[in-house]
Amino acid sequence: MCRTPCPRQARRCHRRADAGPQPPARRRRQAREAGCAGRRPCSGPRRARRLERVCVGTSHTMAKQGPHSLPGGSSKPASHGVVFKQQRTSGSSHNPHSVQPGTLEQAKGTWKRPEEATACPHHSPPDQVTLTGISPPLAQSPPEVSNQQLLGQGHPQVSHGTKSTPFADTTHEPLASAKSSQDAPASSSGQLTGEAHLEAKAARPSTSGQNISDVLCGSRSVVPRTEGRPPQTLGASPHKAVSSREGVCVRDGDRFQVKIGYNAELIAVFKRLPSRNFDPDTKLWNFSMSDYSALMKAVQRLRTVTLRPLEGASSMAQTGLPSAPSLAFVKGQCMLISRARFEADIGYSQELIALFKQMDSRNYDVKTRKWNFLLEEHNKLIERVRCLPQVQLNPLPKTLTLAFAAQLEKTSLRPTVDVPEADLSGVDPKLVSSLLPFQRAGVNFAIAKGGRLLLADDMGLGKTIQAICIAAFYRKEWPLLVVVPSSVRFTWEQAFLQWLPSLKPEQINVVVTGKDRLTTGLVNIVSFDLLSKLEKQLKTPFKVVIIDESHFLKNVKTARCRAAMPLLKMAKRVILLSGTPAMSRPAELYTQIIAVKPTFFPQFHAFGLRYCDAKRHAWGWDYSGSSNLGELKLLLEEAVMLRRLKADVLAQLPAKQRKMVVVAPGRLSAKARASLDAAAKEMATKDKSKGQQREALILFFHRTAEAKIPCVIEYILDLLESGREKFLVFAHHKVVLDAITEELERKKVPHIRIDGATSSADRDQLCQHFQLPERHAVAVLSITAANMGLTFSSADLVVFAELFWNPGVLMQAEDRVHRIGQSSSVGIHYLVARGTADDYLWPLIQEKIKVLGEAGVSEANFSEMTEATDYIYKDPKQQKIYDLFQKSFEEEGSDKELLEAVEAFDPGSASGTSGSGSQDLGDWPDGGTETGSPEKKRRFEFFDNWDSFTFPL
Numbered sequence: 001m002c003r004t005p006c007p008r009q010a011r012r013c014h015r016r017a018d019a020g021p022q023p024p025a026r027r028r029r030q031a032r033e034a035g036c037a038g039r040r041p042c043s044g045p046r047r048a049r050r051l052e053r054v055c056v057g058t059s060h061t062m063a064k065q066g067p068h069s070l071p072g073g074s075s076k077p078a079s080h081g082v083v084f085k086q087q088r089t090s091g092s093s094h095n096p097h098s099v100q101p102g103t104l105e106q107a108k109g110t111w112k113r114p115e116e117a118t119a120c121p122h123h124s125p126p127d128q129v130t131l132t133g134i135s136p137p138l139a140q141s142p143p144e145v146s147n148q149q150l151l152g153q154g155h156p157q158v159s160h161g162t163k164s165t166p167f168a169d170t171t172h173e174p175l176a177s178a179k180s181s182q183d184a185p186a187s188s189s190g191q192l193t194g195e196a197h198l199e200a201k202a203a204r205p206s207t208s209g210q211n212i213s214d215v216l217c218g219s220r221s222v223v224p225r226t227e228g229r230p231p232q233t234l235g236a237s238p239h240k241a242v243s244s245r246e247g248v249c250v251r252d253g254d255r256f257q258v259k260i261g262y263n264a265e266l267i268a269v270f271k272r273l274p275s276r277n278f279d280p281d282t283k284l285w286n287f288s289m290s291d292y293s294a295l296m297k298a299v300q301r302l303r304t305v306t307l308r309p310l311e312g313a314s315s316m317a318q319t320g321l322p323s324a325p326s327l328a329f330v331k332g333q334c335m336l337i338s339r340a341r342f343e344a345d346i347g348y349s350q351e352l353i354a355l356f357k358q359m360d361s362r363n364y365d366v367k368t369r370k371w372n373f374l375l376e377e378h379n380k381l382i383e384r385v386r387c388l389p390q391v392q393l394n395p396l397p398k399t400l401t402l403a404f405a406a407q408l409e410k411t412s413l414r415p416t417v418d419v420p421e422a423d424l425s426g427v428d429p430k431l432v433s434s435l436l437p438f439q440r441a442g443v444n445f446a447i448a449k450g451g452r453l454l455l456a457d458d459m460g461l462g463k464t465i466q467a468i469c470i471a472a473f474y475r476k477e478w479p480l481l482v483v484v485p486s487s488v489r490f491t492w493e494q495a496f497l498q499w500l501p502s503l504k505p506e507q508i509n510v511v512v513t514g515k516d517r518l519t520t521g522l523v524n525i526v527s528f529d530l531l532s533k534l535e536k537q538l539k540t541p542f543k544v545v546i547i548d549e550s551h552f553l554k555n556v557k558t559a560r561c562r563a564a565m566p567l568l569k570m571a572k573r574v575i576l577l578s579g580t581p582a583m584s585r586p587a588e589l590y591t592q593i594i595a596v597k598p599t600f601f602p603q604f605h606a607f608g609l610r611y612c613d614a615k616r617h618a619w620g621w622d623y624s625g626s627s628n629l630g631e632l633k634l635l636l637e638e639a640v641m642l643r644r645l646k647a648d649v650l651a652q653l654p655a656k657q658r659k660m661v662v663v664a665p666g667r668l669s670a671k672a673r674a675s676l677d678a679a680a681k682e683m684a685t686k687d688k689s690k691g692q693q694r695e696a697l698i699l700f701f702h703r704t705a706e707a708k709i710p711c712v713i714e715y716i717l718d719l720l721e722s723g724r725e726k727f728l729v730f731a732h733h734k735v736v737l738d739a740i741t742e743e744l745e746r747k748k749v750p751h752i753r754i755d756g757a758t759s760s761a762d763r764d765q766l767c768q769h770f771q772l773p774e775r776h777a778v779a780v781l782s783i784t785a786a787n788m789g790l791t792f793s794s795a796d797l798v799v800f801a802e803l804f805w806n807p808g809v810l811m812q813a814e815d816r817v818h819r820i821g822q823s824s825s826v827g828i829h830y831l832v833a834r835g836t837a838d839d840y841l842w843p844l845i846q847e848k849i850k851v852l853g854e855a856g857v858s859e860a861n862f863s864e865m866t867e868a869t870d871y872i873y874k875d876p877k878q879q880k881i882y883d884l885f886q887k888s889f890e891e892e893g894s895d896k897e898l899l900e901a902v903e904a905f906d907p908g909s910a911s912g913t914s915g916s917g918s919q920d921l922g923d924w925p926d927g928g929t930e931t932g933s934p935e936k937k938r939r940f941e942f943f944d945n946w947d948s949f950t951f952p953l
């Protein structure tokens with residue numbers, strides 16, 4: 001209920017009730033009406049009144065213009081076919097049964113919703129009218145009306161007429177032309193647009209050779225009403241008049257809407273107005289004010305339609321456009337600007353400002369020129385504003401009021417309550433003790449949110465360890481489902497083994513093929529793509545689900561999204577992980593938001609209107625924009641998402657974070673597998689000369705490189721899809737470097753390549769090019785040719801597609817990024833393929849690094865990364881191969897010899913070696929390196945903006 005009396009309104013209503021001195025135009029209208037009323041009684045059956053009204057309007061038209069003349073334009077009296085308020089007040093007041101529930105509000109043409117109408121008893125809309133004959137639900141025709149509909153088939157009010165009657169003809173006449181109007185360009189074409197067109201149309205003879213008015217109101221067709229009988233239209237069924245529609249024009253910001261039931265003639269008129277727009281939500285047509293006059297005039301000529309003009313625009317017919325002050329109407333909405341405050345985003349209204357000044361928490365922001373208030377005054381303000389008839393201030397959406405319910409309800413400002421410390425005593429101590437402070441806070445946040453969140457920490461901040469900890473907190477609810485990009489399935493397996501020693505390896509089920517079971521483990525790890533093939537296996541839903549790189553779900557139409565969303569809806573705990581939940585636009589966040597909070601914005605359109613700057617085009621809605629990002633950020637941070645940037649927690653991070661990425665053995669082809677096995681067998685063969693052994697080793701190394709190519713490419717593409725756009729990829733074999741660059745070229749990813757064939761001048765130039773901050777690119781580098789003397793500090797990630805036996809070389813390569821100029825913690829990813837030479841190289845490298853670390857030469861060690869992996873060779877054959885690797889790499893001068901051997905096997909790999917220089921140079925894309933991709937340039941835009949936000953208050 002409105003608590004504020006509305007004196008101004010009350011006065012206005014009172015004035016209207018008095019009727020007082022009338023302006024001349026109104027007096028003229030009333031005089032005309034009185035004349036009409038004299039011809040018919042005001043009481044009587046409802047249908048009779050409708051028929052009469054039709055006749056009143058059309059007889060004027062006929063009398064003034066004659067059957068074939070073009071209408072006279074603005075000089076015409078205002079009442080032609082348009083029932084003005086005063087007319088209806090008198091005509092309906094005698095019939096208390098004529099109000100149809102639920103239609104009056106629409107008929108009145110006020111913008112307020114039904115519940116709003118009851119909120120302000122003081123506010124009686126001016127000239128309240130009891131309307132008759134308004135169809136319940138205002139079933140407007142959609143913008144495109146089929147010919148069948150237009151021809152009256154299937155529409156009860158049209159179809160029941162017989163085609164042979166003049167009435168039927170008149171109904172068809174404008175309908176037939178509706179089709180052509182669809183084809184015709186709008187006003188900009190300059191063809192018969194606006195008023196002239198409409199009037200010409202209205203005056204066009206019907207198929208029976210008569211004007212509409214002629215047919216209906218010609219002297220031969222109407223029997224003058226006497227003795228209270230309704231007038232009879234000759235040649236037409238009296239039922240026809242029942243199809244008469246009454247509606248109202250309602251101001252809607254700088255446009256106006258027409259609230260009326262379906263009428264084909266009227267739709268045809270609408271379609272000729274240049275500014276027409278059909279709102280599918282309200283199912284109402286709306287127009288710019290410039291078309292108002294044309295519409296009203298055209299409607300005057302429609303026998304089946306009466307339209308109440310805009311409130312305060314009674315002199316419209318004479319003056320054309322309504323006078324601005326009389327229609328002053330402001331419309332706006334509430335926007336959240338901080339956790340505690342909201343602002344009214346609305347135009348100027350004196351009354352509204354006066355109301356704002358009554359609010360205790362009011363604050364005027366001189367910069368934005370907007371008023372803002374504490375959330376606790378939101379409901380009070382909205383209630384009071386509803387009493388202002390010329391103001392529409394939309395409240396905060398329900399989702400926001402629910403998310404900020406505590407702030408809306410509180411009576412005084414309290415400091416933000418800290419997230420409580422979660423009891424992690426049930427989680428493996430190794431994991432809990434390893435959490436960095438910000439990671440612990442992340443776990444607390446997740447548990448405070450009931451285990452449903454989007455963890456959107458920057459890349460490399462340890463989302464994996466946090467997710468495992470959150471999931472482990474709910475271990476009683478396992479089995480656990482972990483959905484990940486296929487290239488990191490085994491890395492996740494390693495992470496579980498590393499951080500949860502209580503978990504046995506056999507309890508982890510990594511789904512590798514479409515034939516595997518999805519539910520056999522306590523922890524089940526599956527790729528997005530396999531999930532969509534296997535979800536049907538699920539009899540009972542998983543209660544705890546982790547989704548890594550959850551932005552993979554951004555498109556609701558994809559199979560992965562369709563497979564995952566139902567699972568997430570049913571799960572009790574949903575842990576989404578993504579360093580880039582939306583790469584370019586807020587629309588990409590929608591699926592992730594509803595995955596965490598299914599009740600938030602159940603309709604995407606509502607989300608799109610508020611946050612995606614939704615725009616309507618001829619082909620549909622465009623949701624690719626962004627709007628109200630500040631509010632969206634607040635909402636997400638309050639209820640859905642936790643995001644920390646690297647810069648925020650840099651002090652807690654090590655300078656380098658190394659990560660072993662176990663690339664999927666399932667990706668090795670049978671051919672690659674066979675050649676690897678043959679090479680390994682060769683190495684293990686006894687009685688080989690040193691040279692033969694080395695040859696076998698080099699072959700094994702080379703086969704490993706070939707076998708890893710698909711996994712390496714998949715990993716790089718996953719990184720790119722995850723939003724990583726500037727990173728280094730080191731590889732050794734030319735075949736690997738070639739495969740990577742070819743793929744990047746194919747995918748139009750900007751990249752550079754430096755290998756043994758690159759001249760030093762080119763190296764510097766490429767390096768400088770890569771360093772430019774606006775460049776997003778991948779640097780494809782040879783481990784041996786580009787591990788020294790180059791600076792790539794504008795990137796903070798290094799990927800080793802291949803391992804190399806000399807850890808000193810690897811560390812030098814790492815330091816292309818981790819050097820002066822680097823302000824971030826650097827991520828180093830080593831891709832390790834099981835069942836390949838990596839099985840031997842990786843422990844070898846670790847061992848060497850450990851030694852270097854003990855000697856203080858290396859500032860970090862690898863041991864943490866592989867603690868859980870099983871590199872102790874029980875198989876004597878494996879041990880022999882390992883020994884061979886060790887011996888070969890540790891011998892004096894082995895590096896040089898090995899490199900030469902490798903070069904002989906794979907020309908062009910090693911630094912400064914002959915290779916086929918010209919051939920390598922031929923690999924360069926023209927103009928240096930980059931293959932521009934316009935759409936790529938926009939990719940970080942959304943989060944760049946996002947991260948630069950500061951709290952408005």
Ligand SMILES: Nc1ncnc2c1ncn2[C@@H]1O[C@H](COP(=O)(O)OP(=O)(O)OP(=O)(O)O)[C@@H](O)[C@H]1O
Pocket residue numbers: 434435436439457458459460461462463464465578579657658659660864
């Ligand atoms: N508390 C920690 N103790 C030891 N190592 C950690 C810790 N947190 C993270 N790491 C290590 O840091 C590296 C990066 O972590 P992780 O892969 O989880 O980051 P991320 O946020 O998932 O990054 P991305 O978004 O790139 O996948 C890993 O090697 C991980 O083991």
